[in-house]
Amino acid sequence: MAIRFILPLLVVLGGIAWGGAPLVGSLVERWFRADVEMRSQLVFNSIQESVTGLVLAKADRKIDALFKHITQDERLLALGLCTPDGQLAQRSTAWPKALACPPAPAMNHAFAVQHIDGGPVLVATFALAADNTYLGRLVILHDLRFIERRSDSAELYLAGFLALLGLGAAGVTVVVARLTLRGWIKAVRKGLAGRSDGKDDSALSSDVEPLVREMRKILRDLDAPRVLTEAIRVDWSPDSLRSVLRDELPGVEVMVISNREPYIHNLEDGKVVLQRPASGLVTALEPIMRACGGTWIAHGSGSADQSMVDENDHLQVPPDAPAYTLRRLWLSDEEQDGYYYGFANEGMWPLCHIAFVRPSFRASDWEQYVAVNRKFADAVVAEAKTPNPVVLVQDYHFALLPRMVRERLPEATIITFWHIPWPNPEVFSICPWKEEILSGLLGSSILGFHTQFHCINFLDSVRSEE
Known part of the structure; x- marks a missing residue:
């Protein structure tokens, strides 16, 4: 009986998990990407004045030192400084060799995901300017591999949660069904043991009373051929x-x-x-x-x-x-x-x-x-x-x-x-x-x-x- 309840429920919940896992993964990915974009904006806002001053002073070593200090954050992969003509002038040591300067942003900043050998990265591009003079663009790279790991974990947690939910619901359903069935059987037995004319049915619950009446009718119909057979049974002889x-x-x-x-x-x-x-x-x-x-x-x-x-x-x-x-x-x-x-x-x-x-x-x-x-x-x-x-x-x-x-x-x-x-x-x-x-x-x-x-x-x- 328990298997009949548990298996269908697990199949249904498994289907929900199979269909909902990609949606959850996509939702988690959008959430974390928005968070990384916000982090990129915060990093740029915090170093914008320093980088602009160092670019005007042409202090390349100080820029390298600044980039090295900022990239100590494990999620921040690398920083790069691009000239107005699109050449990579400065970059941190972890900058991917195959990655060139991205195009200039149309609205002071732009975000894009690019896939390199190490995995996906978020490329955040910010325009640098001083006294209405365009100085180039600052590029901040964030490693997005942690998003894939968390998305997989979220899908796994969802499947586990639904499995536990299914087992719990099935267990509760089995217990309730057994208790209900036991009560029904007890009530039906009591009803069938009572008077066949139905005068004792007032003590039965409204959901059991129709069942008891139908069962009485079926039993009478099944018993009719036996009664008829006994009634016509004759010990045959010339006189009979x-x-x-x-x-x-x-x-x-x-x-x-x-x-x-x-x-x-x-x-x-x-x-x-x-x-x-x-x-x-x-x-x-x-x-x-x-x-x-x-x-x-x-x-x-x-x-x-x-x-x-x-x-x-x-x-x-x-x-x-x-x-x-x-x-x-x-x-x-x-x-x-x-x-x-x-x-x-x-x-x-x-x-x-x-x-x-x-x-x-x-x-x-x-x-x-x-x-x-x-x-x-x-x-x-x-x-x-x-x-x-x-x-x-x-x-x-x-x-x-x-x-x-x-x-x-x-x-x-x-x-x-x-x-x-x-x-x-x-x-x-x-x-x-x-x-x-x-x-x-x-x-x-x-x-x-x-x-x-x-x-x-x-x-x-x-x-x-x-």
Whole structure:
């Protein structure tokens, strides 16, 4: 937490120091230069009369002695005396050899900075005159290197000051933030521990009260799904299923559509034998139909099936305790070969499983697939006793049936479960009748797959055809 406060503050103050240091250096330089110019003026004023008298007396030695005495000041680098024609007549010993006499000042004095090998110097030029006679000019040189040193020191002090200021401010901020956060957490805990109806909120501070109310709302929203889940959690049994259907869907009519029937009658040695197919679909759905009743429409594939139904092709099952109606449909060998063995098993099954077998799609098989789906849809409409039955469509044998039923029973709840994988859009696009299959399945109210991955593949297939 402390790092989060300190680092941004140090970065900001570092930027201020980086940007302000040149400004401070420039300001310090101007201050000290003005001070040096003032010192030069004071030096000139103090020696002007003496130098003028010595120049008139042509006392060169006394001028040298005077210059030597004055340049004992460490900041005053050198003095020079220039003739009216610009020649350097007298100079102190420290006068730079490369520096000549500066031009005559326009207004009795002039100041300029020149850079020599030793560093920058301030050249102060003053005119000398006596009785309106121009005698030359006195040049005073001051060493300005100390200004650079002090400017660097000022920049360093500024950076150090800002760093200490940043650390102090960050430390104070962290302490205040921790104390404030601790107070907030204590107040929020107290508010959440109080009554949920908000009647105890009067004791909360005005800045904490809105937060506590919002947190209560979020907690209620998060808790709602759990409460709902617990409320609808049921220990499923035949009795509980019947109770749910009676209470939640009163008068509902349930219909199951599948290729395989739950009971098969075969003729063996002249006797009719009842068989229960070893099918996961039958094992899952048959107990539901026993509990809730309804109609199961399936292909009558047994050799003795026709002999066991009534005039409407109905059979009450289970035989020992009839609970629902089995409606058997009869398919010719041509229909079964084209719809089941052809299009469904040789086309859709390897396509959806992405098996190492090339799917076979034949127009004749497709025609039988459409015809059989239509036959089962007709049976659904014929068997429906209400305009809004719950139709449970099973597997890839009936991809077209949901749309066919929807067109004739628009209020029906059609729940289709696809019992095999659904391939990616690129693989599914191999099917010549992909648009018809997607349209048929989209007639469902609910469409289920084994995994989320298969569901995503289906949605991607739909989008690719838009």
